[in-house]
Amino acid sequence: MRSIFPKSIPFLMCSFLIQGWAKESTTVTVEIPEAPARVDPMIYGQMLENVNDQMIYGGVASKEGVVRQNVIPHLRELQIPVMRWPGGTVVYEYQWRNGIGPKEGRPTVPNLAWGGVENHQFGTDEFLRWCGEVGTVPYINLNMSLHPDHEGTLGEALDWISYVNGDEGSDLGKLRAKNGRREPYGVRFWCIGNENYLKSRSARVQETDEQYAKRLKVWAGTIRHYHPDLQLLGIGHTKEWNGTVLKENGRLIDFLTQHYYVNSKVKDGEIQDPLNTLFAPAEMEAHLVQLGEQLKEANRHLGREDRPIRLSVDEWNNRHSVNGEKGFAFSRQSPRRAFDAAVVGGMLNAFIRQSPTVGMANYIFPVNAHGLVRTVGEEDAFRTAIYPVFKEYRERMVGRKLEVDTKGASLDMTTIKPTIDGDTRYDRISMEGVSLPFVDAAAVLADDGHVHVSLVNRSPDAAQAATVAVPDGYACESVWKLAHPNINAMNDSENRGVVKSTVQAVSGGGNRLEVEVPPCGVFIVRFARAGQ
Numbered sequence: 001m002r003s004i005f006p007k008s009i010p011f012l013m014c015s016f017l018i019q020g021w022a023k024e025s026t027t028v029t030v031e032i033p034e035a036p037a038r039v040d041p042m043i044y045g046q047m048l049e050n051v052n053d054q055m056i057y058g059g060v061a062s063k064e065g066v067v068r069q070n071v072i073p074h075l076r077e078l079q080i081p082v083m084r085w086p087g088g089t090v091v092y093e094y095q096w097r098n099g100i101g102p103k104e105g106r107p108t109v110p111n112l113a114w115g116g117v118e119n120h121q122f123g124t125d126e127f128l129r130w131c132g133e134v135g136t137v138p139y140i141n142l143n144m145s146l147h148p149d150h151e152g153t154l155g156e157a158l159d160w161i162s163y164v165n166g167d168e169g170s171d172l173g174k175l176r177a178k179n180g181r182r183e184p185y186g187v188r189f190w191c192i193g194n195e196n197y198l199k200s201r202s203a204r205v206q207e208t209d210e211q212y213a214k215r216l217k218v219w220a221g222t223i224r225h226y227h228p229d230l231q232l233l234g235i236g237h238t239k240e241w242n243g244t245v246l247k248e249n250g251r252l253i254d255f256l257t258q259h260y261y262v263n264s265k266v267k268d269g270e271i272q273d274p275l276n277t278l279f280a281p282a283e284m285e286a287h288l289v290q291l292g293e294q295l296k297e298a299n300r301h302l303g304r305e306d307r308p309i310r311l312s313v314d315e316w317n318n319r320h321s322v323n324g325e326k327g328f329a330f331s332r333q334s335p336r337r338a339f340d341a342a343v344v345g346g347m348l349n350a351f352i353r354q355s356p357t358v359g360m361a362n363y364i365f366p367v368n369a370h371g372l373v374r375t376v377g378e379e380d381a382f383r384t385a386i387y388p389v390f391k392e393y394r395e396r397m398v399g400r401k402l403e404v405d406t407k408g409a410s411l412d413m414t415t416i417k418p419t420i421d422g423d424t425r426y427d428r429i430s431m432e433g434v435s436l437p438f439v440d441a442a443a444v445l446a447d448d449g450h451v452h453v454s455l456v457n458r459s460p461d462a463a464q465a466a467t468v469a470v471p472d473g474y475a476c477e478s479v480w481k482l483a484h485p486n487i488n489a490m491n492d493s494e495n496r497g498v499v500k501s502t503v504q505a506v507s508g509g510g511n512r513l514e515v516e517v518p519p520c521g522v523f524i525v526r527f528a529r530a531g532q
Contacts, residue, residue, distance in 0.1 A: 024408055024409040025408060025409075025465040025466065025467060026406060026407065026408025026409060026437055026438070026439040026464055026465065026466040026467070027405075027406070027407050027408060027466070027467050027469065028404060028405075028406050028439065028441045028453065028455065028466055028467065028468045028469070029404070029405045029406075029407075029469050030402050030403070030404055030443045030451065030453055030468070030469065030470045030471070031402065031403040031404075031405075031471065032402055032403075032445060032451075032471055033402070033403055036400035036401055036402060036445060037355055037356045037400060037401050038355070038356060038399070038400050038401070039352055039355040039356070039397070039398055039399060039400065039401050039444055040355060040356060040358075040359045040360065041079075041081045041394070041398050042081045042082045042312075042359060042360040042361070043313075043348070043351040043352070043355070043358060043359070043360060043361040044078075044079075044080065044081055044348075044361070044390060044393060044394045045080065045081055045082035045083065045084065045139075045360055045361055045362040045363070046080050046082075046083055046084070046136075046362055046363050046364075046365070046366040046372075047083065047084040047085070047087075047088065047314070047315065047362040047363065047364045047365060047366075048060065048083060048084070048085040048086070048127070048365065048366070049085070049086060049087035049088035049089070049090055049364065049365065050086065050087075050090055050111060050114070050116075050118055050122075051088070051090075051113075051114045051332065051365070051369055052111055052114040052115045052116035053114075053332045053333065053368060053369040054367075054368045054369065054375070055332075055365045055367060055368050055369045055371075056122050057119075057121070057122065058368070058375070059071070059365075059367035059368040059369075059371075059375060060075075060122075060130065060366075060367050061121070061122045061126070061130075062378070063119070063121070064103070064121050065103060065119075065121025065122040065123070065126050067126070067129075067130055067133065068375065068378075068379075068381075070379050070380060070381055071367060071373060071375065071381050072133050072134060074372075074373045074381060074383060074387075075134045075136075075366060075367075075373065076133075076134055076135050077391065078366075078372070078387075078390055078391055078394060079135070079394050079395070080134060080135070080136040080366070080394075081136065081137060081394075082136060082137045082138075082139050082189065082360060082362065083131055083134070083136045083137070083138055083139060083362075084139045084140075084141060084191070084314060084362045085127050085138070085139070085140060085141065086127075086140075086141060087113075087141060087194065088113075088141070088194060088315070088364070089113040089114070089194065089195070089202060089204065090111065090113045090114070090118070090202075091141045091142065091143050091144075091145075091152075091193075091194050092113070092143060092144075092145035092147060092150060092152070092194065092202060092204045093109075093111075093112050093113065093118075093143075093145065093147070093150040093202060094118075094143050094152075095143070095150070095152075095156075096123075096124055096143070096156070096160045096163075097156075097159075098120045098123070099120040099122070099123020099124055099126075100123050100124055100125060100163070100175075100179055101179055103121055106119065106120040106121065106123070107119075107120060108120070112150075112202035113202040124140075124160075124163070124164065125176075125179055125180065125181060128164070128181075128185050128187070129181075137188070137189070138185070138187050138189070139187070139189035139190075139191070139362075140160070140164070140187055140189070140190055140191070141190075141191040141194060142157045142160065142190060142191060142192050142193070142219075143156070143157070144157075144192055144193035144194075144196065144215070144219065145204060145205065146205035146207070147204065147205055154218065154219050154222060157192075157219065157223070158222070158223065158226065159172060161187075161190065161223065161226075161227060161230070163175060163176050164176070164184070164185045164187050165184045165185060165186060165187060165227070166184060167184065168182050168183070168184075188229070188230055188231050189230075189231045189233065190223070190230055190231070190232055190233070191232075191233035191234075191235075191257060191314070192216055192219050192220060192223075192232060192233065192234055192235070193212065193216070193234070193235045194235065194257075195235065195259065196212045196235050197209070197212070197235070197237045197241060209237075209240065209241040209244035209245065210244055212235060212245065213244045213245045213247070213248040213249060214248060216234050216235075216245065216248065216249050216252075216253075217248045217249055217252065220232050220234065220249055220252035220253055221252055224252055231254045231255070232252065232253045232254055232255075233253065233254065233255040233256070233257050233312055233314070234249055234252075234253040234255070234256055234257070235256070235257055236256030236257050236258050236291070236311065236423070237258075237423055237426065238423065238426045238427045239290055239291060239294055239427055242256055242291060242294060242295075243294065246294075246295075246298045246309070250298055250301075250302045250304070250309065251302060251304075253309060254307075254309060254310070255309065255310050255311065255312040255359065255360060256291075256295075256309065256310075256311055256312070257311075257312045257313075257314040258287075258288070258291070258311055258312070258313050258314065258422070258423050259313070259314060259315040259316070259422040259423055260284045260287075260313060260315075260316045260347075260420060260421075260422040260423060260424060261315070261316065261317060261318075261319050261420065261421045261422045262277060262280040262281065262284075262316075262317070262318040262319065262343050262347070262419065262420050263277065263280070263318070263319050263320075263321060263419040263420065263421055264277045264318055264319070264320050264321070264339070264340075264343075264419070265320075265321050265323070265328055265419075266320050266321065266322045266323065266334055267322075267323035267328075268323070269488055270488045271337070271339050271460070271487065271488060273416075273419075274339060274460035274487070275411065275416045275458075275460065276416050276417050276418055276419045277318065277339065277343060277419055278339070278342055278343065278346065278458040278459075278460060278520070279411065279413065279416060279418050279436060279458055280343070280346075280418040280419050280420040281343065281346035281347045281349075281350050281420075281440075282346075282350075282413070282418065282436055283418045283420050283424050283429065283431070284316075284347070284350060284420055284422075284424055285350040285353065285354065286429045286431075287423060287424050287427055287429060288311065288313075288350065288354045288357065288358060289354065290427065290429065291311060291357075292311070292354060292357035292358075295308065295309055295310070295311065295357060296308075296357075308356075310356065310357060310358065310359035310360070311354075311357055311358050311359065311360075312358075312359065312360035312361065312362070313351065313358060313360070313361035313362070314360075314361075314362050315362065315364050315422075316347060316361060316362070316363060316364070316422075317363055317364050317365075317370045318340050318343040318344070318370070319370070319421075320334035322334050332365075332368075332369035332370055333368075333369070335374075335384065335385075335490040335491075335492065336370070336371070336372075336384040336385045336386045336490065336491075337385055337487070337488050337489060337490045337499075338385055338483070338484040338486065338487045338488065338489045338490070338499050338520050339460065339487045339488065339520045340385055340386050341385050341386050341388070341389050341482055341499070341520065341522055342456050342457065342458065342487075342520035342521070342522060344363075344386045344389045344390065344522075345389055345393075345440070345454065345456040345522040346440050346456050346458065347361075348389070348393050348397065348442075348454075349440050349441070349442040349454055349456060352397060352401060352442040352444065352454075353401070353404075353442055355401050356401075363390070367381075371384060372384055372386055372387040372390055373387065374493075376493045380493070382491060382492075382493055382496040383491065383496070384490070384491055384499075385484075385489070385490055385491055385498075385499035388482050388499075388500065388501040389482060389522055392480055392482075392501065392524055393454070393524075396444075396446070396450075396452040396454075396480070396524050396526065397442070397444050397452055397454055397524070398444060398446065398447075399444040399445050399446040399447050399452075400444060400445045401442075401443075401444060402443040402444060402445055402451065403443075404441050404442060404443050404453075406437045406439060406440070406441045407437065408437050408438070408439060408464070408466070409437065409438050409439075409464065410435040410436055410437045410438065411435060411436055411438060411458070412434075412435050413431035413434045413435065413436060414431060414432060414433075414434075418431075436458075438457060438458050438459045438462075438464050439455055439456070439457060439458070439464050439466050439517065440455070440456040440457075440458055441453060441454065441455050441456075441468075442454050443470075449528070449529050450477075450526055450527060450528055450529075451470050451474055451526075451527040452524055452525070452526055452527075453468050453470070453524065453525045453527070454522070454523070454524050455468070455515070455517050455521075455522070455523040455524075455525065456517075456521075456522050456523075457517040457518065457519055457520060457521045457522075458520075459519050459520075460487055460519050460520060461487075461519050462519060463516050463517060463518050463519060463521075464516070464517050465514070465515075465516050466514070466515055466516070466517060467512060467513070467514050467515075468512065468513045468514075468515065468525050469511060469512045470511050470512075470527050471511065472511055473511070473529060473530050474511045474527040474528065474529055474530065475509050475510055475511060475527060475528055475530060476506045476509030476510065476511070476512075476513045476525060476526070476527050477505070477506060477509065477526045477527065477528045478503055478504060478505050478506055478525075478526045479503070479504045479506065479513070479515060479523055479524070479525050479526070480501060480502075480503050480523065480524040480525075480526070481501060481502050481503070481504065481521065481522075481523050482499070482500075482501040482521065482522045482523075483517070483518040483519075483520070483521035483522070483523075484498065484499050484518075484520075485518070487519055487520040509527075511527065513525055
């Protein structure tokens with residue numbers, strides 16, 4: 001393992017330890033570079049998958065595939081930029097033709113990945129129409145399985161693309177029209193495979209980097225030949241894996257996908273060892289930095305600086321392991337709590353700082369399982385503790401990335417064990433000699449000229465005093481706040497406003513603001529140009 005913490009991450013290299021968390025004030029200094037990089041709004045994407053946890057069936061739709069209209073306004077308000085479907089692990093068994101045409105003729109089959117069944121009532125047309133209602137851009141994941149019973153062939157993939165995007169006069173375009181949609185859907189984003197590197201599970205067959213890279217070259221090359229304008233995503237993983245895939249496919253793909261899962265242990269409704277969770281996004285970011293350096297060199301070598309290959313963090317969230325009779329066990333039904341909001345803010349801050357290398361990210365999932373929204377019965381739903389973070393970041397933390405220097409009370413990373421799974425499990429990066437501020441910060445210059453600075457307090461039990469300073473010529477207008485005295489607080493169907501956001505107006509503010517961020521609090525400070 002090697003340490004890789006370049007200037008692009010606001011890591012504070014010092015030896016300040018846990019003692020005195022709130023005694024030292026943090027300074028967050030923001031500078032506007034000459035040519036700031038753009039933050040792609042697609043980092044605020046989401047993903048749908050039938051995980052047998054009321055995510056699709058019993059979540060966004062009924063078991064009959066009828067869209068739940070009461071959920072739509074909650075999702076539309078988030079301005080979700082992109083939505084991935086049908087997965088995820090289930091893509092290895094998903095046969096797209098089973099999910100089109102008259103519903104009474106669609107088969108019900110076992111869900112090998114997650115248990116339960118897939119009845120195909122929410123299929124291609126239903127998903128794409130639903131995206132239109134939500135106001136999001138669809139992204140479809142192709143079945144590339146090698147399983148003898150569920151193999152996804154290149155021909156089937158080409159047919160799926162033609163069904164979705166083909167002219168009305170084509171054979172598959174005529175079939176789409178027969179099923180109720182004359183105009184092509186125009187779906188641009190298509191991913192080829194999913195976690196092909198993992199050992200066998202359900203209908204997945206493990207591949208080496210060389211095996212996948214060679215197959216991807218055939219698939220991507222053929223798809224690119226017939227559909228040159230599509231955005232193709234290939235499977236990313238470790239630096240070595242990515243290098244092999246880039247060598248074979250650097251001129252064919254537009255993204256490499258990465259997966260990261262923060263983990264939290266929850267006992268009797270309370271997070272255990274919270275520092276391991278709250279600082280976990282930093283390990284992901286170190287991995288993104290490493291992969292970003294590799295991509296930069298690859299894009300230079302390929303002459304793709306003007307249309308670079310980027311990273312899509314295709315799956316991410318904070319997984320809860322809940323203590324029960326048999327010990328800690330993974331549960332998607334564990335409620336989102338105030339500490340989850342801090343984790344979400346930390347992950348989003350990392351995506352912003354690693355823009356434009358990170359050009360897309362998709363949280364799993366928007367409804368019920370780990371969700372931003374939870375349904376109550378057939379016609380009701382409420383917003384969880386993480387909903388306001390996604391909403392506010394999507395509205396404010398877009399535009400161009402600014403430089404941020406954060407100094408203050410910090411944590412020696414060797415004193416904890418960050419709990420994060422996914423691609424970092426295979427590319428561990430040393431945290432030896434690294435200390436990180438408890439206040440995690442990112443900043444953007446919005447297209448309307450405002451400067452927005454996001455602050456996340458990674459301390460679970462101490463408020464952090466911080467001074468935010470932006471360039472001269474700006475004045476603070478307001479502070480958006482999400483915090484609760486209890487970091488384990490949550491919203492539920494009976495108490496829906498326990499964890500909620502507030503906005504504090506600031507009158508006569510200058511270009512510096514002193515704030516105190518509560519434990520696990522998430523703030524966004526808004527500065528306007530003088531005279532704006």
